[in-house]
Amino acid sequence: MTLTTHATLGAVIGKATGNPLLAFIFGFLSHFLVDIIPHGDTGLSDGFRVTKNKRKRAIAYSMIDACVALFFVLMLANTRDINSMRTFTWGIVGSVLPDLLVALYDLTSAPLLKWIYQLHFYFHDMIVKRKRDVPLYYAVLAQIVLISYLQTKL
Numbered sequence: 001m002t003l004t005t006h007a008t009l010g011a012v013i014g015k016a017t018g019n020p021l022l023a024f025i026f027g028f029l030s031h032f033l034v035d036i037i038p039h040g041d042t043g044l045s046d047g048f049r050v051t052k053n054k055r056k057r058a059i060a061y062s063m064i065d066a067c068v069a070l071f072f073v074l075m076l077a078n079t080r081d082i083n084s085m086r087t088f089t090w091g092i093v094g095s096v097l098p099d100l101l102v103a104l105y106d107l108t109s110a111p112l113l114k115w116i117y118q119l120h121f122y123f124h125d126m127i128v129k130r131k132r133d134v135p136l137y138y139a140v141l142a143q144i145v146l147i148s149y150l151q152t153k154l
């Protein structure tokens, strides 16, 4: 999923839990669960990690994704009456952290991070590697619809 989807879901989870630690834990767990849903980025991921012939495209997509997520979270924080900034923050941190750790592993190959990398792709590839992925264009549109709904719950 896009980081904006993970972050928005994390913010909603933060509000629902009402507790920073629970927000972080359930935000973190939610990342793996929603990543099971095919979301169009298998070609990007494989072009970066497997065939390695389309790395520039994957990096550009990730940079755009990260900036859009940052802008969206800042927009939410500045336009909503967020009850608890702590649960809002820790829900988002937990829900985005797995992708940060995967990127750190991509960059460093640190043995300490290998388990989270494998766990992440166990869930991420659960359906798409057995069936197939959906087109990225449709997946992004579907996520915009989901984000539009989720942000009404903040």
Ligand SMILES: [Zn+2]
Pocket (backbone or CB within 6 Å): 001, 031, 035, 098, 099, 120, 124
């Ligand atoms: Zn992920």
